[in-house]
Amino acid sequence: MKKYIGIDIGGTSVKYGLVDEKGSVSNKNSFKTKADDKTGLLDDLVEAVKEVQKIAPDVLGIGVSMPGVVQADGYLTTAGAIYGFYEINLKVLLEAKTGLPVKIENDANAAAIAEKWIGSAQGIHDYISLVLGTGVGGALVINDQIYRGAHARSGEFGWMIVEDDDIDVEMGSLNFRGATVIGLIRRYNQFSDEKIDDARIIFERADQDETLAKNVLKSYYHSLAKGIINLEVSFDPAAVIIGGGISANTEFLNDLNKMIESIKATHNSIKNLDLPEVKAAKLKNDAGMIGAVYQLINN
Template identity: 50%
Template sequence: MKYYIGLDIGGTTIKYGLVDETGKILEKDAIKTSIKGEEILQNIEKIVKQFKTEQTITAIGVSAPGIVQQDGFMTTGGAIKDFFGINLKQEIEKRTGIITTVENDANAAAFAEQWQGNAVGFHNYYCMVIGTGIGGGLVINDQIYRGGHGMAGEFGMMSVMNVNNDQNLELNSLSFTGATVFGLLNYYNHHSGKPKLTDARVVYDLADKKDEVALASLDFFYTAIAKGIINLMVAVDPEIVLIGGGISVNPKFITGLRAKIADLKSRNSDVRDLTFAEVKPAKLHNDAGIIGAVYRAIQAN
């Protein structure tokens, strides 16, 4: 049996686990993500050192935010500014002595779903991860499609809503209108005139009580995501669309999103009669980054 270390580096926490070659997580834990790149690398070194005392490690798989090139070079690093412009693969290999593979976090989630999740048996699909912002992984003919510059799947950059056409056009993007924090919560907080909310579940609770601002917030949120998904459906024609991120476990979210997609589709004669892929939650949730990073490491080695 071969053993791997999976590292899922997020803006808030680093989730990590010891994974066998079948995809079973044998141990897992998490630590807070430092704002300093050097401290992150030191913590990774400690994690690897601990696991090396337990098993012989074949390879390390890393899921990281931002635009990641196939050779491990970080064109961007999401919220981790110290990762911009470094080769994360080389840095980790230098410190651990173990061959390492680095993958974009949304691509890792897509890999995980292909191996152990709801994309098993599908060859063309995309995985959209909804959180503070929005990321995505696009799979065509069983392979992650990376594009000419390694940034394919950055769905959050799509312009979907006319919020501000004078300046800061990123405010029209899917990440700024259809993400949980920048989209749903920001819309509610901007329009409610009440103390700011930090938990999207509260918006759903208020909507159940027919709070008008909460209902408008959800409608705006769903419209942004639905427009993005419809754009991708007509561009790529996937077999299935998987939604990851914490909000995807809420059945009200999936129900509301499906209803909005159906509504927009019914009002567009160009797509009204087309067959669209099913939209459903991803299966692996918080373990997707670890499992997907290891799957990528297994494929590469």
Template identity: 45%
Template sequence: MYVGIDIGGTQIKYALVDDAAQIFEKSALDTPKDKEPFLEQVTAIIQAYQEKHDDILGVGISAPGIIQKDGMMTTAGAIRSLYGTNLKEEIKARTGMVTVVENDANAVAIAEKWVGNAQDLDNYLCIVLGTGVGGGIVINGEVFRGAHGIAGEFGWAITKELPEEGNIEYASLNLHISVIGGLCRLYNEALIKEQPEATSTWDAREILQRYTENEPIARQVVDRFHQDLAVGLINLISQYDPEAILIGGGISANEQFFNGLKETMEKLETRHESINFIKQYGWTPILPAKLKNDAGIIGAVYPLHKQSQSS
């Protein structure tokens, strides 16, 4: 049995996971923003399981940001107090447990390989749409991290015309195809511009419902969201030629979103002469991730499971 912990900007989700990727005793707590309270909270979660179970073999942690193989967090997403923290060593020292730490998008990709929609794949990409855009690259069955641990930061890619001055990240995928920083932000900006007294929404489901109801602002923003995401996916397919691209994040479970994305991709691919020609010889399918909100917890413990199976 392993302790799986999935750290998000707002919540820490955690559970026990067995060698069949089954989850037990799952719960969640708010994420402390300061370093020491955060470390104390994670330690308390693990120690509570240790007190109840004597068969825990290790701790797997999924976390946002750029994470090195030794557990050093170069960045930590919105949890800025953890920048420069070796989370693996901190938790190991406090609990005495074998600990592994993995980037959250990589954890999703690993989980899908273990018990999800990538079980029969060896070369695939996973893109997670949430507050920002996370990515996992799997080559020959192994996560590819790059020279500095930043491989898979698909959200940094720039696909828009650059602003004349200032931060060019405003032209990045993070600020156009993520759910919060992209879809919701752009919808709210358009809404307030047209209706200054309107109330903003940060629930993508509400925006998609308004899209169904043919609200003009929702139609414009969601159509552009589908197009920007389709362009990003086409670029990734052209660069990596993966067996599949899996899309994770809560929005991936929305059938309306997925149907709109597939329709947009087909239209764009038809208009791209080279792609339209080569598709007859095979092309990368876009699939929803299977494991939804449990993927981070499951993927976090997979390295421990793999190690136990090989020993």
């Protein structure tokens, strides 16, 4: 069984583990991200690689998932909250320090391609992946390949404008209307005396017939549904897959699909089209490691 090292660099922590050629992850561990310390974080990554190599000396390479604008050659134009890694070629640096082949992939792209390997997109060649978290990230897969765009910025779906806001255009973007944190939770907290940090509370309160929770959820679904419809009519995917913690909520997915159908029914040009149903991503916390290793194997 061929084995690889998977690494998922996040703003708070770095997860890593052993990934085999079938996508199974074992021997997982993590450490705190030194986001502003280029040398310190790079040293920590090398130590993590050595730790996994003690368990599996025959690993064939390293797949790294991380935020930011990641060029195909491993150059990081940006790196999200990992400010110490801006404008470096992480692939070149890690290969020099470990002697192993390395593949660097944007985290949303990695999660999307992991779903193709062993998740909800198996057997699907053209699909859109959305990740709902603090903001809205995602990826566009065409003919089994990640579409990166001219500047490696494809998939920044959160920047789409889905509502009018004459004062601050960004407040009408999908990030601020359809994300879980700066969308749903932020908007609920705007009108609530009690501040919350868990979207599940909003769903619970809506089930208890709280007017604020019901209204905020309706507005949230409406904005997110419009964004998804825009993507569906633009790219004609066979599937739309949603990841992020909220995707595990079956009530959320059912109500979102109902809202999409409701909006579609009032749009004469598309009301008779067969748009794909939105479904949940299968893979959770390990998706970044799995997808980065998949890209390593196939590149």
